[in-house]
Amino acid sequence: MSSSNAPARSDAPLENRESKIENAGALYRAAWRWHFYAGILAAPLAIFLAVTGTLYLWKPQYEAWRYRDLREVPIQTSAASIDDQYAAALAAYPDAKPVTFTPAFEPGRTSELVVRLSGKTSATHDAPMPIWAGERATVFINPHTATVVGTLAERDRVMNTIHDLHGELLAGKAGRVIVELGASWLFVLILTGIYLWWPRPHFSVWGFLLPRLRAKGRVFWRDLHAVPAVWLSAGTLFLLSSGIPWTNVGGTWFRTVSAALGEGSPKESSASAHRSELTGWAPPLKAGHAEKIDALASTPPAMDNLHADHREPFSPESKIDNPKSKILLPRLTLARAMEIADANQVPRPYSLALPSSPTGVLSAMTDRNRAFTRAYLHLDQYSGRVLADVRYDDFGFMGKFVLWGIIAHEGQLFGVINQIANTLVCLGIITIAATGLALWWRRRPAGQLAAPTSTASLPKPVFFGTLALAVFLPLLAASLAVLVIGDLIFSKFLPWLRPRAS
The missing domain is CATH 3.30.1360 (Gyrase A; domain 2)
Structure with missing residues (x-):
């Protein structure tokens, strides 16, 4: 009796192993397929962003040299x-x-x-x-x-043009959407690439952590593509993550989530004693945008005196009045504003954002490249009364990430070392993207896209992983829907787009 049951017991593990192998194969094919599409969509843009990003990293040194006669x-x-x-x-x-x-x-x-x-x-x-x-x-x-x-x-400013190329392709809002879409697909490209190159049972350092430079043909190009990608994946993911909060769609979603969690900029519970005057206000993440902080209203003097004498009450001898200008000048002198800023320990260097209306405020704001000592001191432009004093600690953890993340993204968080590190990552991105495109071009049959074959059903890890990523990247979600529908239609009716045989 027991012998007759033995084969049944031995077949179960075999079936499980075969099922696991089949599932692993389906997962690998799905990852390979998404990696392929992400590369076709995002690799050219990745090269462009890496080139313009590398140039912009060295803005401080370039502008110090280029505009030295002015500075x-x-x-x-x-x-x-x-x-x-x-x-x-x-x-x-x-x-x-x-x-x-x-x-x-x-x-x-x-x-x-x-x-x-x-x-x-x-x-x-x-x-x-x-x-x-x-x-x-x-x-x-x-x-x-x-x-x-x-x-x-x-x-x-040459660097302003490079900045606009990097952020919006000199195409305004449409360009920003294209850049954000490409960056979203780069997440897919990197994560699927890590999975595809993850060590298998016959793991070897050569070909995973070190390239086989003496190899020929496809192996050489594959190692030149994959090995740098493994080393630079963390840096690339950070550059992408720190840039997304500044995009149109993803950035809006990020700010919405951070505000809902009370972890944005700043946390309302940490406001100054004058918070009652700041209902619904949050400081700009980028210092120097005076027009964005006018919700902090100063108290103007009597309207019949508004255009008469604008000398600051603390310094009657002030020469701030400019009879040639048609702009309403601040009643508070800049010298007095600096005294108040220094008395409130606003770290130097800082800028004074000037009021743009009779009810605007005068604000002392630290250099945007100094995240951990960030300060916004908002003053009544007439009396000099402190309306709000917002510091780095007043920001939630998501707001703090935006503050120092973008500075690290631009290579200014820890000096030249940050610039060099980011430059190496960008050069690596160029190499990875270029070799990936070369691999595809060398192996594809003439006149075909040569997309990897699809699986009968999407493996659960891929489905839920993609869904989680799409939650944080709205443009990725939208483009995925279009891509899936397009793949079904085009692969059926256009022969040259049909998947190659596995």
Whole structure:
């Protein structure tokens, strides 16, 4: 009796093993298929983003060299007042709307006033250069003599063009969507690639952690593609993750989730004593956007005096008034604003975001490349009263990630080492994407896409993994739906798109 039952007992493990092998094969084929499509969709864009990203990483060094005649002046013992410097810049462009003033905190540096032109022409007879209506430009002022050194329009900054290429392909909103879509598919590309190259039972260091450079043909190209990808996967995933919060669709979703969890920027429970005046307000994640913080309303003086005397009450001798300008100047002098900022221990260097309306606020905000000492000090532009004092600790953990994540993304979190590390990752991305495309091109039959064969049903790990990823990447979810439908239609009716035989 027992002998007759023995074969049945021995067949069960065999069936289980065969089932596991079959499931593993289906999972591998599914991962390989998605890796293929992700590569076709995202690899060309990955190369473009890596090239422009590498160039933008070195912005500080490039601009320090390229615009040294505007940024640097001989050091002198005398110094003009901050308000005299500000008035000199406004006098050069009387129709300009002042946005942000950055004092010269370092010896030998110029002060900077960012302006936006509001009229048809901006130039006076002594203006260094013309700026067109609606443009933003930086006016550089000698802090010792309160004279304008020069002006640089935003459109003339080479790195601004590279930034726009990297973020939106110089195509506005449509370009931003394309970049976000490509970045979303890069997540799929990396995660499926890690699975495909994960050590199997016959694991060898060569071909997994070290490339077989003496190999020929396909093995050589495969190792040149996969080995750098293994080493750089963590860095690449970080660059993608830190960039997504700044995208249109994914970024909006990220901010919605962080606000719902109370972990955005900043946490309302950590606000200052003046929080009652800030209902519904959150500071901009990017310092210097004065127009985005006007919800913090200053208390204006009596309306009949609003256009009469705008001298700051603490310093009657202030020279901040500019009779040539049509812009309502802040009642609080910049010198007094700096005193208040220093008294409240706002770390230098910082910029002063200027009020853009009679009810706007004057804000001292630290350099955006200093995440862990980030500070936003918002002042009533007339009395100097502190309306809000927001620091790094007031941000939730998701808000903090956005603060330091984008700085690390741009290579500014820990100096040159950060720049070098990001550059190596970007160069690796170029190599990985280029060799991946070369592998596909070399092995595909002429005139065919040569997509890997599909499985009868999508394995559960792939289904749930893709679903989890799509929750955080809305454009990935939308494009997946289009791709699945398109795959079913095209592979059936267009012969050249049919999957190759396995």
